[in-house]
Amino acid sequence: MKTRRLNPMDASWLQVESHETPMHVAGLMIFELPKDAAPDFFQQMFAMFREHREFYPPWNRRLRSPRLKTLTPVWVEDNDLDIEYHVRLSALPWPGGEREFGQLIARLHSQPLDFTRPPWECNIIEGLEGNRFALYIKIHHSLIDGVSAMRMLARMLPKSAADLEAPPFWAVPPAPRTEKDPGAGAARAAGGLFGAMRARLSAVPDLARAAADLARAARSKTDLLGTPFQAPKSVLNGRIKGARRFATQIYSIERIKTLAKAADCTLNDIVLAICSGSLRRFLKEGNMLPAKPLTVGCPVSVRPKDDQEQGNAISFIIANLATDVADPLKRLEAIKASTQRAKEHLQSLPKHAIESYTMMLMGPYIAQLVTGLGGRTRPVFNITISNVPGPQQTLYFRGAKMVANYPVSLVTHGQAINITCHGYADTLNFGFIACRETLPHMQRIAVYTGEALEELEAAVLQPRKRRTG
Numbered sequence: 378m379k380t381r382r383l384n385p386m387d388a389s390w391l392q393v394e395s396h397e398t399p400m401h402v403a404g405l406m407i408f409e410l411p412k413d414a415a416p417d418f419f420q421q422m423f424a425m426f427r428e429h430r431e432f433y434p435p436w437n438r439r440l441r442s443p444r445l446k447t448l449t450p451v452w453v454e455d456n457d458l459d460i461e462y463h464v465r466l467s468a469l470p471w472p473g474g475e476r477e478f479g480q481l482i483a484r485l486h487s488q489p490l491d492f493t494r495p496p497w498e499c500n501i502i503e504g505l506e507g508n509r510f511a512l513y514i515k516i517h518h519s520l521i522d523g524v525s526a527m528r529m530l531a532r533m534l535p536k537s538a539a540d541l542e543a544p545p546f547w548a549v550p551p552a553p554r555t556e557k558d559p560g561a562g563a564a565r566a567a568g569g570l571f572g573a574m575r576a577r578l579s580a581v582p583d584l585a586r587a588a589a590d591l592a593r594a595a596r597s598k599t600d601l602l603g604t605p606f607q608a609p610k611s612v613l614n615g616r617i618k619g620a621r622r623f624a625t626q627i628y629s630i631e632r633i634k635t636l637a638k639a640a641d642c643t644l645n646d647i648v649l650a651i652c653s654g655s656l657r658r659f660l661k662e663g664n665m666l667p668a669k670p671l672t673v674g675c676p677v678s679v680r681p682k683d684d685q686e687q688g689n690a691i692s693f694i695i696a697n698l699a700t701d702v703a704d705p706l707k708r709l710e711a712i713k714a715s716t717q718r719a720k721e722h723l724q725s726l727p728k729h730a731i732e733s734y735t736m737m738l739m740g741p742y743i744a745q746l747v748t749g750l751g752g753r754t755r756p757v758f759n760i761t762i763s764n765v766p767g768p769q770q771t772l773y774f775r776g777a778k779m780v781a782n783y784p785v786s787l788v789t790h791g792q793a794i795n796i797t798c799h800g801y802a803d804t805l806n807f808g809f810i811a812c813r814e815t816l817p818h819m820q821r822i823a824v825y826t827g828e829a830l831e832e833l834e835a836a837v838l839q840p841r842k843r844r845t846g
Contacts, residue, residue: 378453378454379453379454380441380451380452380453380454381438381451381452382450382451382452383450383451383452383519384732385732385736386732386735386736386739387450387519387520388447388450388519389739389743390517390518390519391440391446391447391450391517391519392447392743392746392747393743393746393747393789394446394489396489396619397616397617397618397619397790398617398619398746398787398788398789398790399487399488399489399490399619399787400517400518400519400787401486401489401490401496401515401516401517401518401787402515402516402517402518402521402523402526402784402785402786402787403486403513403514403515403516403784403785404512404513404514404526404530404782404783404784404785405482405511405512405513405625405781405782405783405784405785405808406511406512406513406514406774406779406781406782406783407505407509407510407511407779407780407781407782407783408509408510408511408512408774408777408778408779408780409507409508409509409777409778409780410508410509410510410777411538411775411776411777411778413776414776414777418775419466419501419503419510422501422775423464423466423501425545425775426460426464426499426501426545427460427461427464429460429544429545429547429548430456430460431456431548432456432458432547432548433547433548433549433550433551434454434551435495435497435516435520435521436458436495436497436546436547437454437455437456437458437495437547438452438453438454438455438495438520439452439453439455439492439493439494439495439496440452440453440492440496441453443492443493446492450519452520455494455495458494458495458547459494462494463494463495463497463498463499464498464499464500464501464545465498465499465500465501466500466501466503467481467500467501467502467503468502468503468504469481469502469503469504469505470504471504471506472504472505472506473504473505473506474506475625478502478505478511479622479623479624479625479820481502482513482623482785483620483621483622483623483810483813484621485500485513485515486515486621486623486785486810487619487620487621487813490515490517496516496517496519496520497514497515497516497517497520498514498515499512499513499514499515499546500512500513500514509780510777512774513785514546515785518787522676523676523763523765523784523797523799524765524766526765527765527766527767527768527799529546529549530767530768530772530782531767531768531770531772532549532551532552533546533549534768534772534773534774534779535772535773535774536770536771536772536773537773538773538776538777538778539776540773541775541776543774543775583726583727583730583734584730584733584734584737587722587725587726587730587734587737588737590602590722591604591605591738595607600718601697601714601715601718602718602719602722603672603694603695603696603697603715603718603719603758604695605695605738605741605742605757605758606741606755606756606757607672607695607758608671608672608755608756608757608758608759609667609668609669609670609671609759610667610755610756611660611665611667611671611756611759612660612663612665612793612815612816613671613756613759613760613792613793613794613815613816614752614756614759614791614792614793615752615790615791615793615815616751616752616753616790616791617752617788617789617790617793617812617814617815618812618813618814618815620812620813620814621788621810621811621812621813622809622810622811622812622813622816622817622819622820623785623808623809623810623811624808624809624819624820624822624823624824625781625783625806625807625808625809625823626806626807626809626823626824626826626827627781627783627804627805627806627807628804628805628807628827628830629803629804629805630644630800630803630804630805631803632830633647633648633805633830635838636830636833636834636837636838639837639838640706640709640713640833640837642709642713643713643716644764645675645716645764646709646712646713646716647709647830647833648762648764648798648805649673649675649696649698649712649716649762650705650708650709650712650829650833651826651829651830651833652673652698652760652762652796652826652829653671653698653699653700653708653712653829654705654708654825654826654828654829654832654833655822655823655825655826655828655829656671656698656700656760656822657700657708658825658828658829659821659822659825660700666700667700667701668701669701670697670698670699670700670701670702670711671698671700671759671760672695672696672697672698672758672759673695673696673697673698673758673759673760673761673762674693674694674695674742674757674758674760674761674762675693675694675695675696675716675719675761675762675763675764676692676693676761676763677692677693677694677720677723692723692731692732692734692735692738693735693738693739694716694719694720694722694723695719695738695757695758696712696715696716696719697711697712697715698712698759698760699711699712699715704836705829705832705833705836706833706836706837709833709837739757741757742757742758742791745757745790745791746789746790746791749790751789751790751791751792752790752791753790753791754791756791756792757791759792760792760794760795760796761786761792761795761796761797762795762796762797763784763786763795763796763797763798764797764798764800765784765797765798765799765800766800767782767799767800767801767806768782768800768801768802769800769802770802771802772801772802779801781801781804781806782799782801782806783799783806783807783808784797784798784799784806784808785808785810786808786810787810788810788811788812793811793812793815793816794809794810794811794812794815794816794819794822795809795810795811796808796809796822797810807823807826809822809823
């Protein structure tokens with residue numbers, strides 16, 4: 378039986394797992410039914426799912442010792458899956474509107490996974506208004522990160538409506554890897570071990586320099602480098618319960634790119650700016666806006682383009698959301714300056730030091746969760762906002778066109794809300810997940826991002842039109 382030991386970042390998601398803070402993530406894919414769909418379209422799909430008994434990683438990986446998952450985290454490959462447990466058919470009362478749909482996803486996402494089995498589940502959801510259906514696939518974060526999930530999605534789904542023979546996602550083999558150094562078994566393993574040890578030792582001076590940079594920035598009043606524990610306390614950063622709220626928004630990527638080009642910033646800066654504007658308005662309306670600006674933790678992929686492995690290959694930057702700034706254009710400029718400084722700091726590190734640096738930067742955050750201090754002390758940063766590139770082509774499944782692909786992420790003690798967006802075709806798909814008790818009206822934050830986008834467009838684009846008109 379094949380085994381695979383978890384790296385420190387993957388293992389950390391198991392260490393902080395609890396009933397209130399399950400550490401799974403999900404993809405929510407919305408499809409339009411084919412015009413010629415048979416009346417038993419879903420029953421046929423479900424039967425096809427049951428027939429496929431070949432499994433590939435990560436879908437066949439389970440923990441060797443579920444009760445000792447925080448002490449000896451090792452994956453073993455299990456090909457004897459109870460597929461009717463992992464795959465369920467659900468239906469909304471017709472016509473299933475967005476409100477009922479969001480409530481169902483929130484309820485499904487609130488339930489922890491079973492670690493005695495490979496930790497994933499899939500729900501086929503029929504009954505959405507507009508002749509649509511959905512696939513909701515959740516999987517533990519220790520098995521996958523956003524970038525590898527998007528690459529897997531591009532392999533899973535055909536690019537043509539005429540392809541009706543695509544197997545279910547667990548039966549799609551990983552892309553073949555090009556082995557650059559095909560050494561022999563034992564010698565190769567020993568070489569890899571010593572190579573990793575040398576890399577860790579050689580990273581020590583770089584990590585010391587990076588730590589010194591962070592310490593200087595924390596003391597400085599002018600350095601824009603975001604550092605841990607600069608975040609103010611807010612309603613977003615207390616203890617949470619297990620129930621969730623979920624909301625979505627979808628925007629044209631071309632619209633965001635046009636705005637980013639006009640403002641001379643990145644697409645991700647615009648994403649942060651509209652989220653900042655939304656959070657500022659939401660908190661101000663509730664008389665909960667801190668005087669100091671909120672800070673954001675942004676995952677940054679360090680996965681090579683040809684790396685088809687699962688697991689996590691991410692680092693983090695911490696940036697200023699400038700929620701203390703009323704003017705949307707000045708707020709964007711502050712965010713741009715902060716993210717640029719953070720990226721320059723990360724890019725100054727050699728590749729072999731990135732993993733250790735990430736653990737150093739995220740160590741306080743993980744330590745808060747493991748020790749139970751999360752949500753009881755000053756937050757490392759106030760909110761996580763992720764922007765993950767996705768497939769640029771339109772995708773299909775059994776002739777059904779995928780019209781949206783929403784991420785459903787995770788929240789933790791000290792982080793009551795998470796905002797993640799995925800690129801898909803010509804759209805940017807936002808998923809908002811939050812603790813139901815802490816933020817019972819969280820859906821407003823999703824709506825306010827659209828209004829923050831319009832506000833930013835008016836500030837950036839309208840003056841340009843007047844100048845060129």
